[in-house]
Amino acid sequence: MGRKSDAREKILGAAHSLIELRGYSALGVAEICETAGVPKGSFYYFFESKEALALAVIDEQWALQRSDWARILESDAQPLQRMRQLCEETEAEQLAGQQSCGTVSGCMFGNLTLEMSNRTEAVRRRLQQIFDDQVAMVEAVITEAHERGEVTVSDTREAARSVAAQLEGQVLFAKLYNNASQLGALWTNCLALLGARSPHMPAAA
Amino acid sequence: MGRKSDAREKILGAAHSLIELRGYSALGVAEICETAGVPKGSFYYFFESKEALALAVIDEQWALQRSDWARILESDAQPLQRMRQLCEETEAEQLAGQQSCGTVSGCMFGNLTLEMSNRTEAVRRRLQQIFDDQVAMVEAVITEAHERGEVTVSDTREAARSVAAQLEGQVLFAKLYNNASQLGALWTNCLALLGARSPHMPAAA
Numbered sequence: 419m420g421r422k423s424d425a426r427e428k429i430l431g432a433a434h435s436l437i438e439l440r441g442y443s444a445l446g447v448a449e450i451c452e453t454a455g456v457p458k459g460s461f462y463y464f465f466e467s468k469e470a471l472a473l474a475v476i477d478e479q480w481a482l483q484r485s486d487w488a489r490i491l492e493s494d495a496q497p498l499q500r501m502r503q504l505c506e507e508t509e510a511e512q513l514a515g516q517q518s519c520g521t522v523s524g525c526m527f528g529n530l531t532l533e534m535s536n537r538t539e540a541v542r543r544r545l546q547q548i549f550d551d552q553v554a555m556v557e558a559v560i561t562e563a564h565e566r567g568e569v570t571v572s573d574t575r576e577a578a579r580s581v582a583a584q585l586e587g588q589v590l591f592a593k594l595y596n597n598a599s600q601l602g603a604l605w606t607n608c609l610a611l612l613g614a615r616s617p618h619m620p621a622a623a
Numbered sequence: 624m625g626r627k628s629d630a631r632e633k634i635l636g637a638a639h640s641l642i643e644l645r646g647y648s649a650l651g652v653a654e655i656c657e658t659a660g661v662p663k664g665s666f667y668y669f670f671e672s673k674e675a676l677a678l679a680v681i682d683e684q685w686a687l688q689r690s691d692w693a694r695i696l697e698s699d700a701q702p703l704q705r706m707r708q709l710c711e712e713t714e715a716e717q718l719a720g721q722q723s724c725g726t727v728s729g730c731m732f733g734n735l736t737l738e739m740s741n742r743t744e745a746v747r748r749r750l751q752q753i754f755d756d757q758v759a760m761v762e763a764v765i766t767e768a769h770e771r772g773e774v775t776v777s778d779t780r781e782a783a784r785s786v787a788a789q790l791e792g793q794v795l796f797a798k799l800y801n802n803a804s805q806l807g808a809l810w811t812n813c814l815a816l817l818g819a820r821s822p823h824m825p826a827a828a
Contacts, residue, residue, distance in 0.1 A: 441738050443648030524737060531799045532729060532737040533646050545799055579796065579805070580789070580812050587792030591784065594736045594750055600784070607785050610815045 426464045428454040433475050438523045441533045442472055469538055472530070476541070479526050480548050491555050497563035498614060501556075501581075502605050508585060509601035516598045524593035528586045553578045560612060570613030580611045631669045633659040638680050643728045646738045647677055674743055677735070681746070684731050685753050696760050702768035703819060706761075706786075707810050713790060714806035721803045729798035733791045758783045765817060775818030785816045 432454035436445050447468060451458045465471040490503045516522045527548050534541050557578035563569045571577040584607050592598045637659035641650050652673060656663045670676040695708045721727045732753050739746050762783035768774045776782040789812050797803050 440742055441646075441648055443646055443738075444742075528795060529737040531795055532734040533648075537645055537649075542799065549796065549799065576808055580793075580808055580815075583792030583796055584785070584789050584812075585792065586795050587788030587790065588785075590733060590736055590791050590795075591754065591788055594747065594754065603781055603785055607789075607816055610818065611812060613815065 425454070425456045425460050428456055429461060429464060429471065430474060430478060433471050434479065437472070437475060437530070438526060442468075442530060443533060469540060472534075472538075472541060473544055476527070476530065476544055476548070480551075484551065487552070487555055491559050497559045497566065498568055498609075498612075500559050501563075501608055501612075504556075505585075505601075505604035505608055508589070509598060509604060512589065512592055512598035512601060516596065522593045522596050522598050525586060525589045528589060549582065553582050556581050563612065563614070568614055571611075577612055581608055584608065584611060630659070630661045630665050633661055634666060634669060634676065635679060635683060638676050639684065642677070642680060642735070643731060647673075647735060648738060674745060677739075677743075677746060678749055681732070681735065681749055681753070685756075689756065692757070692760055696764050702764045702771065703773055703814075703817075705764050706768075706813055706817075709761075710790075710806075710809035710813055713794070714803060714809060717794065717797055717803035717806060721801065727794075727798045727801050727803050730791060730794045733794060754787065758787050761786050768817065768819070773819055776816075782817055786813055789813070789816060 429450060432450050433445070436450060436453060445468065447461050448458055450471070451461055461471075465474065486507070487504065490507060491500050493500055493503075495503070512522050512524070527545055530541065531545050553575070557574050560569060560571065560574045560577050560581075564571065564574055569577075585604060588601055588604055588607070592600050634655060637655050638650070641655060641658060650673065652666050653663055655676070656666055666676075670679065691712070692709065695712060696705050698705055698708075700708070717727050717729070732750055735746065736750050758780070762779050765774060765776065765779045765782050765786075769776065769779055774782075790809060793806055793809055793812070797805050
């Protein structure tokens with residue numbers, strides 16, 4: 419075992435991989451430490467509980483994904499172009515995961531929502547905050563597109579939530595069928611949900 | 624413990640409740656038997672394994688839900704009216720669950736997809752068959768609506784998959800926020816994804 423800070427990173431890394439592979443419930447602290455290559459005693463030095471570790475994994479994953487989303491959704495490109503890029507990068511990321519690990523791992527937040535949200539309130543609140551953030555980021559882009567007359571939706575918040583829900587639902591199917599190429603429908607569906615007619619054309623009135 | 628057939632039903636019922644509450648991984652055979660009020664020894668008389676029990680719970684749930692879907696989607700009502708009823712009954716069912724148990728339990732198949740599909744191939748295949756069935760049932764209605772000129776989608780299969788994905792994604796959010804009333808958006812989104820303009824109006828060309 420290296421420096422203490424290394425051990426913490428190793429535990430986080432091992433927990434991340436194991437949660438992606440099998441979810442949260444099936445994990446044990448002993449297995450996490452064995453995978454991380456750190457003594458079991460060190461676990462509780464860094465994390466109060468398995469739940470605290472799960473929250474740290476979730477936070478780390480959202481920090482990474484949030485910066486990706488910000489790069490895409492807050493760029494200077496036209497609003498619908500940004501939405502299209504989000505759909506395409508989501509597909510590309512799941513495809514890359516499928517090619518490197520053999521399985522589509524899906525969305526960690528969606529996975530944990532369906533596995534854990536009824537059981538630990540701390541995790542549920544964190545996941546709610548993450549999806550609130552996602553919806554707010556998407557809504558900002560939809561609002562811009564709306565001001566440009568490119569989409570016809572009347573409730574931008576509701577539309578953003580529907581785009582995020584469609585994304586989660588399609589990623590769920592990609593995971594179930596282990597087929598990321600099904601995500602090709604995301605952009606077409608996004609346009610439909612926003613009341614836009616085609617990638618670069620303002621929607622008909 | 625009553626007759627053997629009662630014990631099997633009791634085990635199935637207990638497993639169903641516990642899976643809805645906490646998912647599959649967190650369950651143990653001892654707890655299932657205790658909840659069911661049957662001796663642990665009887666479990667393996669009826670089920671080869673915990674996985675075999677999960678498959679039986681899934682099959683029983685789909686048999687129930689499938690008959691609901693068939694009643695709605697294969698009725699004599701107009702096709703879009705049937706789609707609307709599916710959205711509204713989905714919302715009503717989650718709302719009833721929320722009112723009776725205090726929590727939105729979501730969709731068992733979606734929950735198990737995200738929790739288990741990477742781990743047990745038998746469960747993954749069963750869940751794939753169920754979603755294939757769901758998509759086929761929805762596609763039959765979309766095809767009818769398409770023949771009547773009420774929807775504009777070109778690929779009815781893809782459209783049916785998108786409707787099912789939106790349904791799973793929205794139910795995921797309802798579960799996360801423990802708020803079934805968010806499902807009110809299902810019908811509007813369904814119309815958007817099908818390229819229809821309003822509940823009873825044929826879509827503009």
